[in-house]
Amino acid sequence: AQTVTQSQPEMSVQEAETVTLSCTYDTSESDYYLFWYKQPPSRQMILVIRQEAYKQQNATENRFSVNFQKAAKSFSLKISDSQLGDAAMYFCAYKGTVDSNYQLIWGAGTKLIIKP
Amino acid sequence: NAGVMQNPRHLVRRRGQEARLRCSPMKGHSHVYWYRQLPEEGLKFMVYLQKENIIDESGMPKERFSAEFPKEGPSILRIQQVVRGDSAAYFCASSPRLGISGNTIYFGEGSWLTVV
Numbered sequence A: 001a002q003t004v005t006q007s008q009p010e011m012s013v014q015e016a017e018t019v020t021l022s023c024t025y026d027t028s029e030s031d032y033y034l035f036w037y038k039q040p041p042s043r044q045m046i047l048v049i050r051q052e053a054y055k056q057q058n059a060t061e062n063r064f065s066v067n068f069q070k071a072a073k074s075f076s077l078k079i080s081d082s083q084l085g086d087a088a089m090y091f092c093a094y095k096g097t098v099d100s101n102y103q104l105i106w107g108a109g110t111k112l113i114i115k116p
Numbered sequence B: 001n002a003g004v005m006q007n008p009r010h011l012v013r014r015r016g017q018e019a020r021l022r023c024s025p026m027k028g029h030s031h032v033y034w035y036r037q038l039p040e041e042g043l044k045f046m047v048y049l050q051k052e053n054i055i056d057e058s059g060m061p062k063e064r065f066s067a068e069f070p071k072e073g074p075s076i077l078r079i080q081q082v083v084r085g086d087s088a089a090y091f092c093a094s095s096p097r098l099g100i101s102g103n104t105i106y107f108g109e110g111s112w113l114t115v116v
Helices: none
Strands: A003-005 A010-014 A019-021 A024-026 A032-039 A046-052 A064-069 A074-079 A088-096 A110-115 B005-007 B010-013 B019-024 B031-037 B043-050 B053-056 B065-068 B075-079 B088-095 B111-115
Touching: A003 A088, A010 A019, A019 A110, A024 A074, A032 A064, A032 A074, A046 A064, A046 A074, A074 A088, B005 B088, B010 B019, B019 B088, B019 B111, B031 B075, B043 B065, B043 B075, B075 B088
Parallel strands: A010 A110, B010 B111
Antiparallel strands: A003 A024, A019 A074, A032 A046, A032 A088, A064 A074, A088 A110, B005 B019, B019 B075, B031 B043, B031 B088, B043 B053, B065 B075, B088 B111
């Protein structure tokens, strides 16, 4: 069974600086999708960025980028120029392409604190 | 194009009462998923439905929980005889169709159930 691990329960960063959130996963599949979701205090679940495993190029979305290391099964999120509005829980999620490929497998989350 | 709409956002029930949570998927989406988020945890898959069909309910507790997605109207997650352990956030998500692997799943803002 696939698993997703976020080893950092909480991270803090100074406003305008860069922070990296870690995520590792375990799977026997070769084709899959990885996502980072943000859950602010409003508790809405917002998609931040997604990565297709077959793509070697790391996904980028404005100030958000990922470091996808397929062999190491690592999928970290880098937030550049951190802003107060980035404060939230960040969840890493995995979605396979075979059995039960509609399910998202979630990590436990990392709480990101932005210091003004 | 309205997003995934969930209501109520917050619901308080006494032990033994019934809770009904509603979800209207995004326009054009025919696949609905329900996830549960317990405090300090990531989301856990509960059930996957298409119109008038339950495709996978492997994440649903065997008793007291049921879900439907009728031909007309929203999807309903029903919890009978609620207990304190049912207190959680219940997220609904939708996607257009399953044929395209990796199509992104869009989440609603969640319904927070508190059992007192």
